[in-house]
Amino acid sequence: xxxxxxxxxxxxxxxxxxxxxxxxxxxxxxxxxxxxxxxxxxxxxxxxxxxxxxxxxxxxxxxxxxxxxxxxxxxxxxxxxxxxxxxxxxxxxxxxxxxxxxxxxxxxxxxxxxxxxxxxxxxxxxxxxxxxxxxxxxxxxxxxxxxxxxxxxxxxxxxxxxxxxxxxxxxxxxxxxxxxx
Amino acid sequence: xxxxxxxxxxxxxxxxxxxxxxxxxxxxxxxxxxxxxxxxxxxxxxxxxxxxxxxxxxxxxxxxxxxxxxxxxxxxxxxxxxxxxxxxxxxxxxxxxxxxxxxxxxxxxxxxxxxxxxxxxxxxxxxxxxxxxxxxxxxxxxxxxxxxxxxxxxxxxxxxxxxxxxxxxxxxxxxxxxxxxxxxxxxxxxxxxxxxxxxxxxxxxxxxxxxxxxxxxxxxxxxxxxxxxxxxxxxxxxxxxxxxxxxxxxxxxxxxxxxxxxxxxxxxxxxxxxxxxxxxxxxxxxxx
Numbered sequence: 001x002x003x004x005x006x007x008x009x010x011x012x013x014x015x016x017x018x019x020x021x022x023x024x025x026x027x028x029x030x031x032x033x034x035x036x037x038x039x040x041x042x043x044x045x046x047x048x049x050x051x052x053x054x055x056x057x058x059x060x061x062x063x064x065x066x067x068x069x070x071x072x073x074x075x076x077x078x079x080x081x082x083x084x085x086x087x088x089x090x091x092x093x094x095x096x097x098x099x100x101x102x103x104x105x106x107x108x109x110x111x112x113x114x115x116x117x118x119x120x121x122x123x124x125x126x127x128x129x130x131x132x133x134x135x136x137x138x139x140x141x142x143x144x145x146x147x148x149x150x151x152x153x154x155x156x157x158x159x160x161x162x163x164x165x166x167x168x169x170x171x172x173x174x175x176x177x178x179x180x181x
Numbered sequence: 182x183x184x185x186x187x188x189x190x191x192x193x194x195x196x197x198x199x200x201x202x203x204x205x206x207x208x209x210x211x212x213x214x215x216x217x218x219x220x221x222x223x224x225x226x227x228x229x230x231x232x233x234x235x236x237x238x239x240x241x242x243x244x245x246x247x248x249x250x251x252x253x254x255x256x257x258x259x260x261x262x263x264x265x266x267x268x269x270x271x272x273x274x275x276x277x278x279x280x281x282x283x284x285x286x287x288x289x290x291x292x293x294x295x296x297x298x299x300x301x302x303x304x305x306x307x308x309x310x311x312x313x314x315x316x317x318x319x320x321x322x323x324x325x326x327x328x329x330x331x332x333x334x335x336x337x338x339x340x341x342x343x344x345x346x347x348x349x350x351x352x353x354x355x356x357x358x359x360x361x362x363x364x365x366x367x368x369x370x371x372x373x374x375x376x377x378x379x380x381x382x383x384x385x386x387x388x389x390x391x392x393x394x395x396x397x398x399x400x401x402x403x404x405x406x407x408x409x410x411x412x413x414x415x416x417x418x419x420x421x422x423x424x425x426x427x428x429x430x431x432x433x434x435x436x437x438x439x440x441x442x443x444x445x446x447x448x449x450x451x452x453x454x455x456x457x458x459x460x461x462x463x464x465x466x467x468x469x
Contacts, residue, residue, distance in 0.1 A: 019255070026248060031240035038241055040200075051243055052251045059255065069225045074232025078198070085200040089207065122233040126349060130455035134425065137456045143199045144234055150201050165201075172195040172227075179230055 002028045007072035008065075015063035022059055029076055030055075036077055037084040040147035050087055054080040085147050128178035136171045143168065194223035198231055237347070348454035350429050360450045361405070363389075363429055370416040370424075374405050379431075379450070381407045388434045390444055391419065392451075393427040404438040405431065425454050 002010070007028065013021030033054060038047045057079050065075050129137050139157065142148055150168070154161045190213070196202050197210040213220040350363040360379040365372050374389060390399035402415045416424055432439075433446035 022255075023252075026251070030247070031242050032235060032238065034243040034247075035238045035241040036235055039238060044244070048243065048247050048250075051247050052254065055251050056254060070229050070232070073235060074229050077232050077235045078228035081200065086207075089204055119233060119236070121230070122236050123351060125230060125233050126455050127351060130453065134456065140199065141234070141456060143201050144231055145238065147200050150203070153201070168196060168199065168201055169192045172192070172199065175230075176191075176195070 004071050004073070008067050011058075011062045011065045011072055014059060015065070022055075025058070026055060029073065032073065033076060033080045037080050039145050040081065040084040041088060046087060047084075050080065050083045053083050057083070081147070088147055089149070124179060125175075128175050131178060132171050132174060136167055139164070139167055140171050140175075190217075190220050191223060194220055195227050198224055198227035348425060348456050350452040350454045352429060352431055352450035352452040354450055361431060361452075363452065363454070365416065365424060365454060367421050367424060370419075371412065372402065372416050374411040376405070376409050376411075382433060384436060385446075386434050386436050386438055387431050387449070388438045388444070388446075390430045390432065391416075391424075391427045392430055393419075393423050395423055399430065399444050401438065401442060401444075402429075404434075425456075428453055 007025065010021045010025040010028070014025055030051065034047060034051055037050045037054070038044065041047045041050060054076070058076060061079075065072065070078070129140065132140070135157065139153060142156070143153060148156070150161050150164045153168075154164045157164065159167075193202070193206065193210050193213070197207065197214075202210060210220075210224075214224055215221075348365040348367065350365075352361040352363060354360075360377060362375040362377055363372065364375070379387065387405040389402040389405055391402055392399045403411075405411050419427075428451055430444075430448050430451040432444045432448050434444070435446075439445050
């Protein structure tokens, strides 16, 4: 992937309506965003749709990106995750069974950190999450990566929903206190 | 249901970003996001912080038709420069509605309406895929497919199929000086050591140890190589609980590692594993 500074530059160009910059931004970030939403949606057709919507939103909202408040990738991932979670919640509401008819999650490499940018911020976050007990770490990460509801987490952890809710909130407070502002 | 603690904007913002709010709370958060700048700031904080977790997610190439469709949708739109002018965009709102979702300054209601149209489309596609699958390849449909299925179980089962647990330890003296990053794949019992800041010692070797109260003495996991990454499979002898609960330490030893199998040199860095990606199946809660 391009560096964060290059992505900032591309977003600035996209904000001015530069289609070529948008194409480069897409090329540089599509696989990461697709990986993120695929984990949540677990169906390639839904992920395709969410990715299109995400990039349309990026195209129209690039001017709102503020490098003081986010990095390009965290900003884009937030848009993508929000879309994916909105979609999967609607699916659940109408009780539709969906099966991964075509999706086969690619085998993952053995080292998730190999060749990846390990930012200071990520190290800090991991250090703070490391202070939570093991079960709560897993809870927060499952919620983040898989987009699970409290009810799904409750089933998975075999705990009442209210316990899950309390754990989540307490964990997030502890992470915030650890990270500081 | 709005309980007392759901009124706490801090918690609401954090859980909104995490994605665990119930639909009513989520709608409330989205409303606040548009109207309350302090709340929006809290959401940005969490998006920035938790967003770092994206680094752990494997990139997956989307199919090429995604770009083709996206590109076609952009082509179908008015020039983006016009869209950015509120006046033009508002006038655009009176034009017949087309497939474009991209008029920035549409009224909120119209935007919501369009989003719901998108969801309906996706739902329809999902139903179609399900029907086609049931006709063409009933085998791939789970037997648990039933009229009022529990989505919870489906998701759980699918996750079981495909995701390894990953643990990471930052070996450091203090938070400001990480020296090595240890990554462990529990299922594969494999270990990767990434050199972050430690120098290559001259005429000495760094040796990695597993320190567990299940063993009377630290167990050697081998010498850390001079390259950025050292991959090793020496975790095969240990069970997952031992691996996840152990402390990992690096000592300075003679070249090639401690000749006796017992750590002799000073402990330079230590760390414990943090679960960085949730595994397929949460392990049973640990005994107290």
